[in-house]
Amino acid sequence: MIAGIELGGTKTVVAIGTAKGAILEQCRFPTEAPAETLAYAVDWLRERGTPASIGIGAFGPVGIVPGRENYGSILETTKAGWSRFSLIEPLSTAFPQCKLVLETDVNAAAFGEAKIGVAAGLDDVAYITIGTGIGAGILSGGRLTHGALHSEFGHLKVPRAPGDDFAGVCPFHQDCLEGLASGPAMAARWGRPAHELPNDHPAWEMEAWYLAHGILCLVAIVSPSRVIVGGGVSQAAGFHDRINQILGKIAAGYFPPVLVPHYVVPPALGQDAGISGALLLTAAGL
Amino acid sequence: MIAGIELGGTKTVVAIGTAKGAILEQCRFPTEAPAETLAYAVDWLRERGTPASIGIGAFGPVGIVPGRENYGSILETTKAGWSRFSLIEPLSTAFPQCKLVLETDVNAAAFGEAKIGVAAGLDDVAYITIGTGIGAGILSGGRLTHGALHSEFGHLKVPRAPGDDFAGVCPFHQDCLEGLASGPAMAARWGRPAHELPNDHPAWEMEAWYLAHGILCLVAIVSPSRVIVGGGVSQAAGFHDRINQILGKIAAGYFPPVLVPHYVVPPALGQDAGISGALLLTAAGL
Numbered sequence: 001m002i003a004g005i006e007l008g009g010t011k012t013v014v015a016i017g018t019a020k021g022a023i024l025e026q027c028r029f030p031t032e033a034p035a036e037t038l039a040y041a042v043d044w045l046r047e048r049g050t051p052a053s054i055g056i057g058a059f060g061p062v063g064i065v066p067g068r069e070n071y072g073s074i075l076e077t078t079k080a081g082w083s084r085f086s087l088i089e090p091l092s093t094a095f096p097q098c099k100l101v102l103e104t105d106v107n108a109a110a111f112g113e114a115k116i117g118v119a120a121g122l123d124d125v126a127y128i129t130i131g132t133g134i135g136a137g138i139l140s141g142g143r144l145t146h147g148a149l150h151s152e153f154g155h156l157k158v159p160r161a162p163g164d165d166f167a168g169v170c171p172f173h174q175d176c177l178e179g180l181a182s183g184p185a186m187a188a189r190w191g192r193p194a195h196e197l198p199n200d201h202p203a204w205e206m207e208a209w210y211l212a213h214g215i216l217c218l219v220a221i222v223s224p225s226r227v228i229v230g231g232g233v234s235q236a237a238g239f240h241d242r243i244n245q246i247l248g249k250i251a252a253g254y255f256p257p258v259l260v261p262h263y264v265v266p267p268a269l270g271q272d273a274g275i276s277g278a279l280l281l282t283a284a285g286l
Numbered sequence: 287m288i289a290g291i292e293l294g295g296t297k298t299v300v301a302i303g304t305a306k307g308a309i310l311e312q313c314r315f316p317t318e319a320p321a322e323t324l325a326y327a328v329d330w331l332r333e334r335g336t337p338a339s340i341g342i343g344a345f346g347p348v349g350i351v352p353g354r355e356n357y358g359s360i361l362e363t364t365k366a367g368w369s370r371f372s373l374i375e376p377l378s379t380a381f382p383q384c385k386l387v388l389e390t391d392v393n394a395a396a397f398g399e400a401k402i403g404v405a406a407g408l409d410d411v412a413y414i415t416i417g418t419g420i421g422a423g424i425l426s427g428g429r430l431t432h433g434a435l436h437s438e439f440g441h442l443k444v445p446r447a448p449g450d451d452f453a454g455v456c457p458f459h460q461d462c463l464e465g466l467a468s469g470p471a472m473a474a475r476w477g478r479p480a481h482e483l484p485n486d487h488p489a490w491e492m493e494a495w496y497l498a499h500g501i502l503c504l505v506a507i508v509s510p511s512r513v514i515v516g517g518g519v520s521q522a523a524g525f526h527d528r529i530n531q532i533l534g535k536i537a538a539g540y541f542p543p544v545l546v547p548h549y550v551v552p553p554a555l556g557q558d559a560g561i562s563g564a565l566l567l568t569a570a571g572l
Contacts, residue, residue, distance in 0.1 A: 061543070075543060124433045138507070140433060145426055147410045147509025148544045155540055156506035157499055159445050172540040213443055217503045220442035221424070223433025254441055254458045257347070257361060258434045 003051035004278030005041050007031065007058040007087065008105055009079065009132060013275045014041040016048055019283035021116045021276040034074070034085040042094040053099035055281030057108025057274050058087055060135075064102050065146050072102060075149075078171075101281040103137075105274050106151070107144045109230070109267070110137030111284070112277030118268035119226045126224040127273070128153065129231035130211070134178040140222050154178030158213035161206050181210040183233045194233045207233070208242035215247055215264060223258055230267040240264050289337035290564030291327050293317065293344040293373065294391055295365065295418060299561045300327040302334055305569035307402045307562040320360070320371040328380040339385035341567030343394025343560050344373055346421075350388050351432050358388060361435075364457075387567040389423075391560050392437070393430045395516070395553070396423030397570070398563030404554035405512045412510040413559070414439065415517035416497070420464040426508050440464030444499035447492050467496040469519045480519045493519070494528035501533055501550060509544055516553040526550050 004023075006013040008031060015026035027044050031037050045051055061077060063070030072088030091100055103111070110127035119125040123142040129135050134154030138145040145151065155176045166189045170179030179185060186194040190203050197203045215227050229240060243264045251259055267273045290309075292299040294317060301312035313330050317323050331337055347363060349356030358374030377386055389397070396413035405411040409428040415421050420440030424431040431437065441462045452475045456465030465471060472480040476489050483489045501513050515526060529550045537545055553559045 070543070136507070140426060140431055141429065143427065143429070145508060147426060148511040149509045149541070151509065152506050152541065154506075156503045157445050157536065159443050172538045173536070217442045218507060220438050220440075221422070221504060221507050222431060223435045223437065225434040250443065250459070252458045255435070255438065257356070 001049040001051045002279060002282050003045055003054045004275050004282070005054060005056045006105060006108065006274040006278055007037070007056065008274075009059045012037055012041065014044050015275050015279065016045070016051070017276075017279040019053075019279065021112060021280040023272060023275060023279065026275060033081050035090070038087065038090040042090065046094070051095055051098050053101065053282035054091060054095070055108065055278035056087060056091075056100065056102045057105040057278045057281070058102065060104050060150060060152070062087070062102070062104060062150070064104060064107075064150055072100075099282065101284065103144060103278075103281055104135070104150050106135040106137030107139075108137070108275075108277035108281060109273035110139050110228070110277070111144060111280055112269055112273045112275075113228050113267055114139045115280050116269070116276065117273060118228060118265050122225045124223060124225045125228065126215075126218050126222065126226075127228045127230065127267070128211070128215070130181065130229065130233040131183050131231040134182050134214070136218065138218075138222055138224070145222070153214065153218075154182065156214065156217055158210060158217070161209045164206065177210060177214045181207055181214075186233060195235065197236070199237045204236050204239060205242060208239060209246055212243050212246035212250060215243065216250055219251070219255055219258055225258070227264045228267050229264055230270075230273060234266065240266055287335040287337045288565060288568050289331055289340040290561050290568070291340060291342045292391060292394065292560040292564055293323070293342065294560075295345045298323055298327065300330050301561050301565065302331070302337070303562075303565040305339075305565065307398060307566040309558060309562060309565065312561060319367050321376070324373065324376040328376065332380070337381055337384050339387065339568035340377060340381070341394065341564035342373060342377075342386065342388045343391040343564045343567070344388065346390050346436060346438070348373070348388070348390060348436070350390060350393075350436055385568065387570065389430060389564075389567055390421070390436050392421040392423030393425075394423065394561075394563035394567060395559035396425050396514070396563070397430060397566055398555055398559045398561075399514050399553055400425045401566050402555070402562065403559060404514060404551050408511045410509060410511045411514065412501075412504050412508065412512075413514045413516065413553070414497070414501070416467065416515065416519040417469050417517040420468050420500070422504065424504075424508055424510070431508070439500065439504075440468065442500065442503055444496060444503070447495045450492065463496060463500045467493055467500075472519060481521065483522070485523045490522050490525060491528060494525060495532050498529050498532035498536060501529065502536055505537070505541055505544055511544070513550045514553050515550055516556075516559060520552065526552055
């Protein structure tokens with residue numbers, strides 16, 4: 001039995017499926033205290049059998065580089081109770097023979113889209129999610145990118161959109177990309193949540209402006225062949241087209257082998273990108 | 287015989303040495319027209335023997351991913367005569383049995399510093415050079431990063447330093463990082479070249495401010511364990527300390543497992559980083 005777990009900040013998904021990313025059965029439930037959340041996933045899996053391997057996509061900061069001291073644990077976080085909680089321990093205790101493969105939630109989603117989604121077959125792919133926060137998963141040369149920690153994409157700084165004097169909502173940096181363009185930033189700036197803003201509201205042009213500048217950083221640093229933008233705050237009609245237009249303008253013809261038409265696209269797997277990616281991770285020789 | 291070639295925009299270095307990066311003999315000469323430049327390097331090598339392998343670090347844009355159509359060639363460039371010139375062809379014609387390993391000049395320098403320089407033993411390293419342009423080489427998970435093209439780090443956009451209204455000098459983007467902080471930008475902004483600006487000139491605080499914002503993008507995207515800053519415009523005393531101070535301030539405690547004291551450092555190999563890296567590339571299973 002092949003299993004996947006997508007551990008998000010607010011909801012968790014556990015599934016059984018195939019190592020090719022097909023979901024046979026899945027269950028979504030709220031992310032509660034750490035031990036309870038993992039126990040719930042373990043019980044759900046036990047009722048269905050004994051997994052030979054589990055792919056896990058987890059919110060961060062999380063130690064994802066095998067061999068490092070912090071491997072398998074949530075690192076210091078403001079999310080109550082989760083700091084230094086080991087995700088690997090309860091799973092390997094419950095299923096001692098099971099192979100566990102751990103990644104960030106956004107890396108899992110990038111992997112899903114790069115294997116069976118909108119970027120199928122590409123080796124260089126970035127997946128951005130815009131919701132409560134802004135994160136990015138990166139596949140580079142066919143491998144998921146780690147580094148000393150992992151991408152914390154939302155916390156880089158971009159120029160201010162012309163005329164924008166909103167202070168920003170990031171508790172650490174105020175006006176980093178996440179502080180200016182996450183779901184909470186949209187809600188605070190415009191007085192209502194993103195999903196209530198009509199498609200022709202100026203909010204979307206500004207949102208696309210900030211995302212295009214963040215994506216320009218990705219283009220200039222890891223040079224993806226395609227960038228996928230998903231998450232709750234990416235659903236407005238025409239949003240990806242707006243990003244492509246602004247990105248083309250600010251790139252100013254400089255990246256011709258990289259920037260292609262429809263460079264920024266929505267995910268093909270929708271909200272299943274993360275859990276499908278988690279299933280696919282079980283077959284990856286990472 | 288092991289050889290290395292560092293092909294820069296203005297100067298070229300050819301060397302013989304060891305696959306561990308030791309330089310036995312080297313020759314520096316101006317980069318002229320493409321055929322002449324490669325012929326000069328070939329002749330110099332021929333006088334010394336027949337190389338079993340050559341590592342090459344080349345200015346970009348250049349096709350560095352084996353198997354792609356553009357592999358081995360300089361891509362469209364404003365540098366007269368170099369567009370679509372194959373670097374591989376004259377070398378494989380001259381030395382048919384020779385193994386050729388091609389990278390960008392900054393990736394070669396990053397590799398050198400990560401193997402035998404200031405970042406020896408680290409798997410996640412970025413090397414930034416500030417000179418005529420601004421470039422970055424990136425080692426991630428022990429492998430040099432490519433992507434659809436390769437890093438064009440200098441062309442991302444960062445916020446404006448407080449009070450700075452200099453237009454920028456990048457012919458494509460005006461005020462990208464390179465447009466605001468390269469050597470020509472320094473010279474245009476302050477009326478004299480960087481090496482004539484005293485260490486206590488406000489130019490250096492602003493220069494460090496821009497570099498810190500560029501490095502924050504690297505931290506947020508590829509999470510290096512160490513960032514090396516070299517190149518002609520990095521020689522002012524205390525410059526790296528200034529960058530570290532500003533980086534610490536704008537990171538605001540958010541990246542504790544990544545940002546360590548003396549995170550940004552000068553190269554240990556000095557101007558030999560690129561050519562030593564080119565020699566080391568001959569032994570890399572890239």
